[in-house]
Amino acid sequence: MPSANPQQLIPAEQLAQSPRRFPGESPQYRTARNALLAEEIELRRHIERVAELRRALPPGGEVPQDYRFESESGPVTLSHMFGEHDTLVTYNWMFGPQRQRSCPMCTSFLASLDGEMPDILQRVAFAVIARSPIERLAAFKKERGWRFLRLYSSGGNTFNRDYAGEDPEHGDNAGFNVFVRSSGVVRHTWGDEMGPETADPGQDPRGAPDAMPLWTVLDMTPGGRGTDWYPRLEYGA
Template sequence: MNAITSPENAVVSREEWLEARRRLLQLEKEETRLRDRVRAERRALPWVRIDKDYVFRAADGEKRLADLFDGRSQLIVYHFMLGPDWDAGCTGCSFHSDHVDGTLAHLNHHDVTYVAVSRAPIEKIEAYRKRMGWKFPWVSSYGSDFNYDFHVSFTPDDLAKGTVHYNFTEIPREQAHDELPGLSAFYRNGKGEVFHTYSTYARGGEELIGTLMILDRAPFGRNEEAIMDFVKRHDEYEPAQASASSCCH
C-alpha cells in the first residue's frame, strides 16, 4: 500500500467550505471549456497520408497497417514500451493498459479499433499479455520502421547523438530511452487509404488512465513525488490491507 502523506488542510464550517468549493467550481468549468476547445482543435488537425507499407506480426499472422483497423474506419495505436530484449513491459504502459479491455466494446461500437504496438517479438508480447490477463489486440512491429518513424523507439546511434526527437522537440539523452510511450490515431477511407491524424507523447495520454482521474478527486490526490512513482504492475502490489479506520468491520 502506498504511504500516504497527509496534508494539513484547514478545517472550516460548511458555509466556508461551500464558498471555497464554488470558487473551485468556476476553475473546473474553465477547465472543461478549455478541454472542449482543445478537442475541437484536435479534430481539426490536417492529416498526413501513410504511403509506407508497414508490416506487423500478430498472434494469428502477418498484418499491414490497414489490417489493424479490423474493418473499422478509425484506429488508435498505443505505443507500448516493450523492447525486443526487455523482460517485462513498462510499468506505466502496463498501468495504462489495465484500463483498456473494458472500453473495447464501446470503442468498436463507435467505429474505433484499439491496438497496442511494441517492438518486442510477438512471442514475448503474448507471454506478457498472458501474465497480465489482457484481451486487447497487440501486435509486434519488430523489424519494421513503424516505431522509429513515430518517434517512440531509438537506436543506439540515435541515443549517442546527445538528443532525440520526442514529443515534437529535441530532448536530452538523459531523458530518453530506447523505448518511450505515445499514442497515435489513424483514419482509413473507403478507398483503403490510411491517414495519420494525431499523435501524443509523454503525459499526453494521461486522461486515458481512469485510476489517475479518480485519484485526482480523492482527498490526497495522487500523493506522488515524481510522476506515477506509486505505480506497480498489478501483480506486483502487496495484498491490500483494510484501513484501521474502515467503516466495514
C-alpha cells in the same frame, strides 16, 4: 458536435452555485467548493474546445508504407488493422526486447484499456504495438488476464521509429497515434507530442487530458498523485 459559442454560454460562476450540501460542511468549505466548481466547469469547456481543434486539424501525412506486423493470429498490415472502421488508434507499449518486464505505467494503463476495449471497438479500431516478439507480448497478456486488447509486434518494421520517435538502441517510448483510411489511402491525423520537453517544473510529462484513469482518480483526492509513487507490476500482500 461543435462546441457552443462561448458568448452564448452561461457564466461558469453562475452555474457553480451548487445546491448540494454534504453533512457537516462549513460555509467556508461551500464557498471554496463553489469556486472550484466554476474552475471545473471552465476546464470541461476547455477540454471540449481542444478536442474540437484536434478534430479540425488538416489532413495529416500519408503513411509512407503499409507496415507489416505480427499479430497473435499471424502477419497483418497496418491497413488491415482498420477492419471495418475508417479510424485506427494505436498505442505504443513500452515493452521492447531490451526490457526484462513491461513498463509498470504502461501495464496499469493497458489494464484499464482492456476493460474499455469492447466499447472502444464499437467506434474505432485499436492496436497495441511493441517491438518485442508477439509470443512475448501474448504471454504477458495472458499473465495479466487481459482479454480484449489486440496486440501487434513491430519488431520487423520501422513503425516505432517513425511514429513514436524511438531509437531502438536507446529504449522505447509510449505514445498514441490516430490514422484514418479514405478511398484506400491511410493518413496520420494526430499523435501525442507532450513529452519531457513540454513538462512543467515538478510534473511528470503527460498529455492533456490525461488518459490514465489512475491519475484522474488520484487527482480528486487531497494527496493527489504524490511525488514518489508509481504503479508497480506486483504488490505485496
